[in-house]
Amino acid sequence: MANDTSRTPVAGVRRRTMLKGTGVAGVSMLAGCLGGDDDGITIGALQPLSGNFAAWGAAHEAGLEFAVDEVNEEGFLDEEVTVESTDTESDAGDAATAFRRFVEEDGAVGITGPVSSDVGVRTAQIAEELETPMVLHMAGTHQLHTTQSQYSFRLGSLPAPMDLQPQADLIEERGYETIGAIVADYEWGRTVEDQIEELFPAGIDLTVEVTPLGESEFTPYLRDMPDDLDLLVATGHPPGSISIHAQSREIGLEHELTTGAGLPPNVIYEALGEHAETFAHLHVTDVYGDAFADVASRFADERGEQMSTHEGYGYIAGRVFAEAIDTADSTDSTEIAAAIRDIEYETILANPLRYNDWGEIDDVSAFFSTLHEGGPEYFPDGDFHLEEEYQSDPMSADLVEPLVDDER
Template identity: 45%
Template structure:
């Protein structure tokens, strides 16, 4: 079985796509629910935004008739493109490795069918349904925006097809009725605030500020701060589409030790730059689950001053370094925390197929629900009955401007500053 040749242009876009503060500030224009941002993003990227599907892996012939199809509903253009492209690259790399190793279920190849959702919930749901009807997908992945995650989690339930969410961290994405949806790369807002409360307690910070967006994700973050923090937090609420945060920053103490920008994902990097411009020097600024390539490109030299990347991938493990080195050698780009989410998704779906013993969506759903998958995360992936990550660890890392040991051409590496205790799964809202 020959290894598939990667679409190098697509991979390069995925791992090194343009990222600017303006791009992120534009991620959330409609004020919708979002664990990672609040709304839509235009279909103005290189991918064309036409919603057309393509086979991205599974053999040189685009996948044989015996191939098992996985649907990838990704934002490949617009504001969320860096997330979608990185996830797509990691997924393609995992599927290529699986097929080269003999496939699944006694020799069947996996094949990814992918389309650009443009972060539009209706379009994403339509793509999902089309993949189910025309491509007979056994599982799906890809949502980044929580608006898309909320909509497609309902679609997954209606179709009876498991969906592994890349990001989409709104607490509302998973309910007692959405039994086919599973989180992977981003813990829900309440759990993330529980993690940051551990961070604050461990560091002993007494002066903490926060800027949250005035929409569902920001409100969930604020509720989490109220519930879990033992210190008083100066919380400022800004419009979700804000680009000038100077008036909110000036309300904070000049000696603030930590600023939580996690509650305003589309503005988190702008908040960081404006903090420095106003003379603030907090030890830590926590943002959203941004790809580290985005942080490095958007902040430039300031990336190493205190911005803290939160992630699930344990980039400090030997296993991560081995995968990252293989990826760098074959693709020529730096493997990162978000590329890893796509890679883990592909490997986990393959394991679920083996555990199920058949390419049946309901059987794969139950296999994922019962999985204990030792992977690139700090702890094996396990799920609650509702699809929330169970007893998982969230890591916090600052950014060094030096290349990592496994990829000498890289322009950043991560330095661990904190890892949480195992976090309980969030009970779904009724």
């Protein structure tokens, strides 16, 4: 097969891809070499399109569909890419069944979409069993990967050490002295509590309150917080983080920021209104970069909608699968997974997307952003825009210790 460097992509669409250790830059040079049948290439999407995580699923689906439309327009895979989507309702069993169906009946070469940690862990096990790559939407649990994992790749939701390290750095940078935290009494909340104790600066005045996972009335816990609170950490209670912030304002707490979980921005803005200006949305999509503005402008033109962080995760997933297929010159799922593990992809993150040997995201920067009235420049009709509070340095995957294979 001869290398083809003459292919001209649609202007402003393809980003630079580079295989680690090869020094090859520019557009991929394996176009025109894919085989395959007339059915094209299928990506399965396990989306929570109803239930508590419906807003997550809708945003991811929109970004994924847009990415696939672009890939098909560019034509560099020679075969049409299609997305087969199902509503998992965030049920781990249903998601596992759909995963098998997508691979065994529909011939899917890759899977994306899981949000909740229990769905992420269950489908990660299926990905290993069926040797089919999965790029998650969220799912920050540390139980996602083992040292033997080869097929699950984290994206939107970072594990607890990567969530809490930027908060520790923010505390130091701003000189915060009085910190409060509310965590839920389950695996994620307790892991966040451990990371707070390990990573936050010594000498701060720290108050941690533990609540039931299903708690919705946080006022009694908030009244136990110091009056001179600088920062309130609600990252350890994702379902309650918006209520925690709203109720803190209702009782008169005047801390500078509440740090929450990776909620879709539209959910935050609709729930908090003006109080969203002091709620720090955690995300890895670089909504302040030129690459994002370019994609978001096209998204707005094509769909008449505002692109934000979670649409960005769907977009990245679609583009990563296409780039990996192109780089592998194959629709074999094991070869696609190997290409994802070995890829450096300049996309709408702050740094090129990289993974370590077991699929943990590497050299990733996290952002804390507050939400303010009025659409962004690329979508002036929008209700809100994000303003940066803090961007972390690139974080190594070494921050996260995977399970050994028999621990899960």
